Amino acid sequence: MSQRIVSAAPPPAEPPSAAVIEGSAAKKIEGRSPWRLGLERLVRDRAAMISLGVILLVVLMAIFAPVIAAIVGHGPNQQFSSTGLTAIGQPKGPNSTFLLGTDDLGRDILVRIAYGARISLIVGIAATALTVVIGAVAGLVSAYFGGLTDSVIARFIDWLLAIPFLLLAISLVAVIGPSLTVVIIVIGFFGWASVGRIVRGQVLSIKEKEYIEAARALGASPWRIMFIDILPNVMAPIIVYATLLIPLSIVTEAALSYLGVGVPPPTADWGQMISAAQAQYQYGAWWFLVFPSLALLVTTLAFNILGDGVRDAFDPRGDQLFV
């Protein structure tokens, strides 16, 4: 292989030296990562940006809940039996003291909604994080190692998906006792199966790529290949699915609290408030039901629209997800 190929044809398009020269002019073009491109697409998506604004408002409300409480002068669990209730002990409608009215115990609904946002966001984010981490690791390990490992994990996922989640969650919380941590763990543990399936499917196709073979040829360990070579390639679907999981977790938490197996009273929580409001609605206390429901609706809707925007931005061809 000593002689070089010398062609009589015009010089090829990119001889080594030319490639170097061409580079000096091309240097100004900055390499944009797929993440940058996705973010730029997301920023141009108006609906997603409005949703992001709404979410930021909810987050600010949650963070500054004590400030809101201080301004209106009502603590979240403070019961105003004289000023907050009518003469016959019914909740008071929106007025200058209680901007969104009071509940059946004479507590300020505005302040309780602000505090409830904390619970919803904490559960939404913590449960989603737990779900995504367990799901991603399980999916990666299952698909990459294959064989018996894969069979065991895949059957376990099938088993998880076959369980009637709400019934199990109710009985579990009833046995362990309700608390914020229990709610997060229950949602996270029973929610990862779908993430695991998505990641597994993606990894199954990615692990057959030649660059994975190249990494193995260089002597990379399985863990290095999984987390350095494969994981960045499945991050897009994971992030998209995670943004759609947050509202799901929030709603699930609200449902558990509504059923009385979520966050225990007297902690302010949207699901609990809706549940309590049901008993009062027939006596005309519409504000008690409407405002917490609206808070839940707006928050989850904003997360869902943002999630759709994230999916469009990071998976523009729409062919990679939800296999």
Next chain:
Amino acid sequence: MSTESAVSAPGDDDVLLRVENVVKYFPVRSSQLFRRQRDFVHAVEGVSLEIRRGQTLGLVGETGCGKSTLARCIMRLYDLTSGKITFDGHDISTLSRRTMRPYRRDIQMIFQDPYGSLNPRRRVGSIIGDPFAIHGIASGQERKKRVQEVMELVGLNPEHYNRFPAEFSGGQRQRIGVARALAFRPKLVICDEPVSALDVSIQAQIINLLADLQQEFGLTYLFIAHDLSVVRHVSDTVAVMYLGQISEIAPTSQLWDHPRHPYTDALLSAVPVPDPDHADQRERILLVGDVPSPVAPPSGCRFHPRCPKAAPTCVEQEPVLQPRLGDGPDHRAKCHFPVADGEDISLARPTISAGARIIETGILADSDASLTGLGPRDGS
């Protein structure tokens, strides 16, 4: 380069790589329920070859004949079903992933697909820096410096360190692949059809680059291709594979001038001739049928269902890969009835029954879809 090589060479053996009787079967997942018997794709069956230091062995054969499988067996990306691979005097055929690690620095691979072989989510600097990172050689600024040296070596602009593979052309991407493989100055480089995915003008550049690097660093190449003119240009020795076996192996000029195996003869006659007048005159040898299924390879000589010279012996008895018709010891052919110089086998007619020549195309088509390890990508 010798300071970095992790494996010391015992003695001054001239043979860098010795492959002995390597066999690789892939289990076929049967589509039929309750079928007890497992079938296997006989991807590589009893291949033996040697590569001397600083030389290039060309490996040719049509798609699905086991070339890439053999390459991946040598790379130990696949476990061998049986056989022995000796690299630089060390038996590497049964090493585990961990014990194989030091040898990975001395055996590297250049892949066929310049698109599939580079991780789209990682920057070029980090891809080429992988060998340094994986073996813990250099980090931080030191790694960057060495990566840029390698980039310069293969004709890439070191300024492009932070770019993504998508920002390069096919030829440049293949240079990235070459840079990654050569980061450690390996002793043996397995080139798995390194130019078949490139434009012809770019092919020449990559081949020239490989030739320059071979001269500069004394590299040894196993060069896999199905383009015979490329193989002829780069190789010192050429091995022809058919259905998982080597049917002929010889020094390049010897093989082109005196093909002994009818399959080699047919392959060579299919090479396009640039001169149309000349092309009209020559006799093309047309093989009938398709390659038989590697799940159930034919008995005796594997080429007999398609061979124009097939005789009953070919069905019954497997020929041995050995020198024929008074050739030297380095020219061996696996044929009972080798082609003599000047013989025109396009005139030959087989003397076996038609039944033995029925080519089971249906089986190949069916099994192809259900093969686990022999998809279109690694089937060659």
